[in-house]
Amino acid sequence: MSVRFTVNDIGRSWDGDATARLSMVLRDSLGLTGTKVGCDAGDCGACTVLLDGAQVCACLTAVGGLEGRAVVTVEGLAGPAGPSDLQHALVAAGAAQCGICTPGMAMAAQELLAATPRPSRREVEDALGGVLCRCTGYAKIVDAVLAVAEGRPTSMDPTIGAAVGSRFARVDGLAKATGFEKFGADGIPIDALWVRVVRSPHARARFRLGDLEAVRRAHPGIEAILTAADVPFNGFGIYPDIKDQPVLADGEVRYRGEAVLALVGTRAAVERLSDALLPIEWIAEAPVLGLDAAIAATALVQADKPGNLLIAGGVRSGDAAAALAAAPVVVEGRFETSFVEHAYIEPEAGWARRVGERIEIHATTQTPYMDRDEVANVMRLPREAVRIVPTACGGGFGGKLDLSVQPLVAVAAWRLGRPVACVYTRPESMAATTKRHPARLVARAGCDRDGRLVACEMDALFDTGAYASWGPTVANRVPVHATGPYRVAHVRTHGAAYFTNAAPSGAFRGFGVPQAAIAHEAMMDMLADRVGMDRLEFRHRNALRAGDRTATGQLLQHSAGLAACLEALRPEWARAQREAAGFNAGGESRRRGVGIGCMWYGIGNTSMSNPSTMRVGFDAAGRPILFNGAVDIGQGSNTILIQIAADALGLPAAAFGLVAGDTDLTADAGKTSASRQTFVSGRATELAARDLRAQLLRLANAGPAATLSLEEGALCVRDGGAVRRLEAAALASLMGEGTFDPPTTPLDADGQGVPYATYAFAAQMAEIEVDLELGTVRVLRIVAAHDVGRAINPQSVEGQIEGGIAQGLGLALMEEFLPGRTENLHDYLIPTVGDMPEIRIHLIEDREPLGPFGAKGVGEPGLVPTAPAILGAIHHATGVRPTFVPVLPHRLRAAILAQGSGPT
Amino acid sequence: MGAYLRPSRLNEALAALARPHLVLAGGTDIYPGWVGRPIDGDVLDIGAIVGLGGIDRVAGGWRIGAAVTWSQLLAAVLPAGFDALKQAAREVGGRQIQNAATLVGNVCNASPAADSLPCLLTLDAEIELSDRAGTRRLPVAEFVRGNRRTALQPGELATALLVPDAAAQSRSRFLKLGARRYLVISIASVAVALDVVEGRVAAARVAVGACSEVPCRLPALEAALRGAPADARLVERASAAHLAALRPIDDVRASGDYRRDAALTLVKRALAEVAA
Ligand SMILES: Cc1cc2nc3c(=O)[nH]c(=O)nc-3n(C[C@@H](O)[C@@H](O)[C@H](O)COP(=O)(O)OP(=O)(O)OC[C@H]3O[C@@H](n4cnc5c(N)ncnc54)[C@H](O)[C@@H]3O)c2cc1C
């Protein structure tokens, strides 16, 4: 049966399987990869297209039903004059971060604007409610749609020397808004074979494999079935000395979702060969689940890890026990958090091909250079033999720091000599990849009668899952941050991570600090209440300031702007308290509350070298190029690094070209994590651009005040009256290079030393409303004040904060990953556009002299104070101090009933 | 890859059902069951069948065809008894789902959390089932037998929902509780329909979803409301005992105890709104 329909006004026909999903037909057969696939289940809306003008999920639409109908995809939004107003508005508003949701958002908005040219905010939210975004917190997306409706003008182009500090539009914005950006699953060669990974249905089991070769022969289209035996070195892990996770399990699995076999063949063949037909004999064993079982250690998750302990360590200064015994006011609490899933809208995806004696991998990643080294290790190849070409990354948040598809496609492509691709399904992505560590935090803190902190203690236990991943990073980072951003003389903090039979806990925005902040901020609230001080003023009194020493003994010399953040919040805080009190005077079943959370965050790796090298040069046409090994995972590094390069070199940002990520073409900039790219790679970029400028000035014999300009294939250097033209040919050989490694020192046995070169600080307040009878919480407004050193691009800083707030809200109120039970985006809930509060942002710019133009970082800080602020507000509204997150409605309702404050 | 049929005539569809087929309407429940693999088996797509679209006035009531989507319901001009169903329509999934998913599909899928069901129960709705031999009607309450189980017989297609005039005129309200806005499966849901004559409740119909294997009416509460003044004090007649028949479970969304407690709150709130 042939089905005829139009796509973007072009007639198409389809003769294949009529139940094929429209999303697959668009992407794989028509090459229209602007329509994204995030779940294949209607849950994410990334595949939204218009069908006869109505938005539908292409992943739920049978192509057989399209006879005579009209489909419009994101590629059809642009007209002859280029991208549509809506697309321009999305770029100008900064609505696309990673951009994987942007096409779906654009289509949803298009349906609305066609019918309702001047929609209200509520109507915009209703229209976008079916598309999830994990990056932006939705604020700028809604703004963009309203901007089109209001005909607000859009773009801007900063002048030379003024790029830093401007709202320069993302350099990759239009590619994202038009659907032309290529993500991990978008550029797969047509002749590629596919890998489908067979995964463990058991949390802990041994297994034996039968005759796989017979299965292969019985199923045409299956080219190979790879097992552990096919992997040259079957272990990976981010630490050089801990390669504990097998690429394919070897007779034993340690978590549900662990990779066991890789079926390689045509896509149809690997998808149709069901697990039930594979000769795997399982011997299930009782899994070690949760911290108590791990610590009891009646069974070991990894045989060579006694007590199931991965790592333990802490910080000690003064004598916390004695100080607490003597303190007039002491509070304590115990808090627990859950597994949290990154839920980036782009599942892991990529492909590899063998090029002679080299392997080339195109994949979505946060860390091309670590991928290169890891793949080389797994394949026992020299690292020069591995090339990583990062695709656009549809969200990472730490989850794409670990290997996923890379070793599988590499091993298969190497062996079969053909390109091989792998795209995780949503359930697979959720079951198999890393999570935020569940934490159990026991905290005590004491202050004097004037509300001055004297001592603090915290014991933080983490469930690190089956393999080490970033567990050591979390366990190291948390003790350093566990005091909160406060001056405390007597400190004892301790972190320990234990193995369990759950998905590995890894890196997730904040590396454990968001969990610890829940505990230290509750301590601050409790102390303030006990001494009768305002909660904001209590924090202000104790805030770390330049000149103070941290618990690790580090002297903060500059850029410690917490007090300024709190001062920025003060008027809002007073207003919010008044409004909540006014509302609550009305009685009834709803009560409002206001809460506050503070945080600090060390930028870059903890006490470890983490250098970045950047290069700035020219292409053959004389265009300045940033050779940038740092991947932009949506946070905007491509754009802000160009802004930095532009101002340091003295050319307009809009003139710059970019070579990004490819390990053959760039230098190692380290991973995109720990909020380090602005600070570390930004500084390296500044140095590289200044190096290039010095070379140019030397060549032109010009002084430091000379100005540069680009004029038709040449660069003009003007110094006083003198003008010197440098032709493109002369420029091509120039290359500026800069390397920056933030100065830190190792921590000693008591955790003393300089773990980070600089810290970001922030304070956020939350205004919420609790429905006492239902236990539901609505966040009405968040006011955020962040000390970022310098906002290289205020729009992208705001975007990071807004997106962080969305994730913090999810952490506090709805996100709970339960292995085997919430492995999809309808049982695992992340905030939709309708859950987001109004967000007001105050940027504090307390310059960091080491950073580029004074900048620090903001990637993770946006998320850290949000949950504590919301939890504090819940307490303010209800008297219930939540000790377990997420605070799902049934948990809050039970706590309200238990304390007897609510109506029954 | 099985056969795929998309007939335009009902009798062709019914003839095809002599052999088992997977009936495909909006596909919003079907496709999520096939993540990562192609649909297997023979499929009967009912989207092109003439006569299954449209919401029509018929003798004694209203007829909602099996191809009618939530969005089409929302756009239709209907009497007050449908207000609850429309409120449900606005809260099913997001727009994409509302544009594709059918009400009849929602009923046939028979999820304990199906948002149409409490509303249809309070509308005293019937479902029309057709096969080659003819058609029969069953109250929705009898059609849905359990979690994902219905009284649909082999060879039968659900062709419409039928709502009697009497119920279509009631005041009605639907309330849904979820852990987020948009795209959320109900933790509990409640539909209430009230006939008020001279300031008193002449008839009340109350149903709760997601708190038992099949959404169900609360006859004891309905009896307690009958004859009462339809005013702000009406809610005082509702008590936990009226919800005793519910059998809410613990799952990833909420605990069973909470569901029971929340259902009572929702019932009271919905009553307060329709009584006002
Ligand atoms: C992201 C998302 C969010 C959702 N949110 C909600 C929600 O908030 N509330 C809610 O109640 N539901 C929700 N749903 C489910 C809802 O979309 C479906 O229940 C929908 O109404 C089913 O209609 P359909 O036309 O898509 O059915 P289909 O998926 O086509 O079919 C559903 C089932 O019914 C059978 N069937 C369909 N029509 C007939 C017929 N005429 N005769 C016999 N059998 C038939 C099919 O064979 C299948 O078993 C959601 C679904 C998704 C994907």
Ligand code: FES
């Ligand atoms: S891919 Fe279609 S909704 Fe997620």
Ligand code: FES
């Ligand atoms: S920008 Fe929306 S998911 Fe990344």
